[in-house]
Amino acid sequence: MYSGCLTIKELTQAVGGGITPRMVRHYHELGLLPQPERSPSNYRLYNQQDVIRLQRIVALKEQGFQLNHIRNILEVELETDNNANFMAQLQQQYRSVMQQIAQLRQTASALEGLLGRDRHCQIMQAEVLAQLKLLEVETKVGLGGLARLWHGLDAEVHTHPEVFAESLQHIxxxxxxxxxxxxxxxxxxxxxxxxxxxxxxxxxxxxxxxxxxxxxxxxxxxxxxxxxxxxxxxxxxxxxxxxxxxxxxxxxxxxxxxxxxxxxxxxxxxxxxxxxxxxxxxxxxxxxxxxxxxxxxxxxxxxxxxxxxxxxxxxxxxxxxxxxxxxxxxxxxxxxxxxxxxxxxxxxxxxxxxxxxxxxxxxxxxxxx
CATH class of the missing domain: 3.40.50.10230 (Cobalamin biosynthesis CobH/CbiC, precorrin-8X methylmutase)
Incomplete structure (x- = not known):
């Protein structure tokens, strides 16, 4: 083995944090880690810079950053030491994440509107679910049909108070x-x-x-x-x-x-x-x-x-x-x-x-x- 170089197993042991060789190979595929040099026997060889980079990936991941955002952060660090540019990149990533959260929140709200129904709404809910499977929403007419479905389901809320315990059980x-x-x-x-x-x-x-x-x-x-x-x-x-x-x-x-x-x-x-x-x-x-x-x-x-x-x-x-x-x-x-x-x-x-x-x-x- 080359002097001062680490195998993939030795790399994971040096970094710790539950990192496995399989995860390291995945990081290579995502571009988080550069491809290492190879030994004559085709073993991956790593140096101290790889250890440091992998430690930073682990640390950022533990703080809640997603892998694609970690890659962007590391790329910015390589390109420039300018804090202003770095902060601008982070702000851009934050806006992107918030947009994704808003879209997911909208989907979650729709699902909650269907799942979070108590027994008094189940008859209407079953009817809405049956129609929802057949609904075509590619046209304005279809979108109008979807609005009518929600209107019918929402009409049930006027017939009884909400039973919070039942709603929570479902969601x-x-x-x-x-x-x-x-x-x-x-x-x-x-x-x-x-x-x-x-x-x-x-x-x-x-x-x-x-x-x-x-x-x-x-x-x-x-x-x-x-x-x-x-x-x-x-x-x-x-x-x-x-x-x-x-x-x-x-x-x-x-x-x-x-x-x-x-x-x-x-x-x-x-x-x-x-x-x-x-x-x-x-x-x-x-x-x-x-x-x-x-x-x-x-x-x-x-x-x-x-x-x-x-x-x-x-x-x-x-x-x-x-x-x-x-x-x-x-x-x-x-x-x-x-x-x-x-x-x-x-x-x-x-x-x-x-x-x-x-x-x-x-x-x-x-x-x-």
Whole structure:
């Protein structure tokens, strides 16, 4: 073997991350990796530059980039070191991805419109599905027929209230590997935003359900970042449990993520208040990413010891970073990866936990998962 060169097996071992020779060959086919030189015995030979490039591919893939976007990123890096050009390329890729998401969202909405029907709509649904198979939509007349089908199906919604539980059964992914209480939590979060794709981004740590029930049953303190969340949580049930609600940024004029973030940065008093939260409390953050980052810092410094952190702040850079940091903590958490979040979702998560505890106080299904 040539000195300093690696075989494909040695390359995958050097890179790690679950990379296999088959994946490396696939990357060659896609143009992600340049074709390597060959030994006299026709073995692929790799050098340190190949190791570095493959490591970058793995790192970008783990961050959520698709392979075709990774190829574009690497091509731009090879062509120029100009950050402006690089950012322009990334923006172009982002617009392309968002266009694809919009198209997929439109398809998903159409499917949800058919699948998310309760038993009261099934007769009309069956009729629509039968006609849909025969429908010709290449002409304006055909498109009109499609519109009439939807009109007929939509007419059924006037005859009865929507049965949300039945609709969710038809469109939610398989949640059988999650406990009954966690399934309820996820369902409530989906209903709060009307987006089933949210399921893929919900993260519930292993001990989150157990410790939340213990804390709530012990009348723990509930700490929210701003008053908007306090108005959305189920105060009646919390009073029944004996839980006191404390607002961290206790300014009635702060109602948005922008205001909450600015207020927390400008006034040291809110950081000092955060350090005084009671041990075993549940912290609910739905707006300010900096509050969640500070919570993580204080937990690491052992200055606070919440039983659970519900971290769902809004933002496009700080919020995803704060959530990633939360998921690295040993403390139990519930969060939604990425930019998605908000006070309604954060409050909904807490309300679902409270509701499950009161209605099913003796349920221990979560201990089996």
């Amino acid at each position: 939610l992914p398989d949640l059988s590997e999650r406990s009954e209480i966690e399934q309820h939590l996820i369902s409530q979060l989906v209903l709060a935003c009307g987006d089933v794709s949210l399921v893929s981004f919900i993260r519930v740590s292993k001990e989150a359900i157990a410790v939340s029930r213990q804390a709530l049953a012990s009348a723990c303190e509930i700490v929210v970042d701003i008053r908007t969340i306090a108005t959305a949580i189920d105060q009646t049930r919390l009073v029944h449990l004996g839980c006191k609600v404390t607002t961290l940024i206790n300014n009635p004029h702060i109602t948005t993520a922008i205001e909450a973030e600015k207020e927390f940065w400008q006034h040291q008093q809110w950081r000092e208040t955060l350090e005084k939260v009671s041990e075993g409390c549940i912290v609910v953050i739905g707006y300010a990413p900096s509050v969640l980052l500070e919570v993580c810092t204080l937990i690491n410094q052992e200055k606070i010891q919440p039983s659970l952190v519900i971290g769902m702040p809004i933002g496009f850079s700080h919020a995803p970073a704060a959530k990633r940091r939360l998921m690295q903590q040993t403390s139990p958490f519930i969060t939604i990866e990425g930019t998605i979040g908000g006070g309604l979702l954060a409050a909904t998560a807490l309300n679902a936990l409270v509701e499950s505890l009161i209605e099913k106080p003796n349920c221990h299904c979560y201990l089996n998962f």
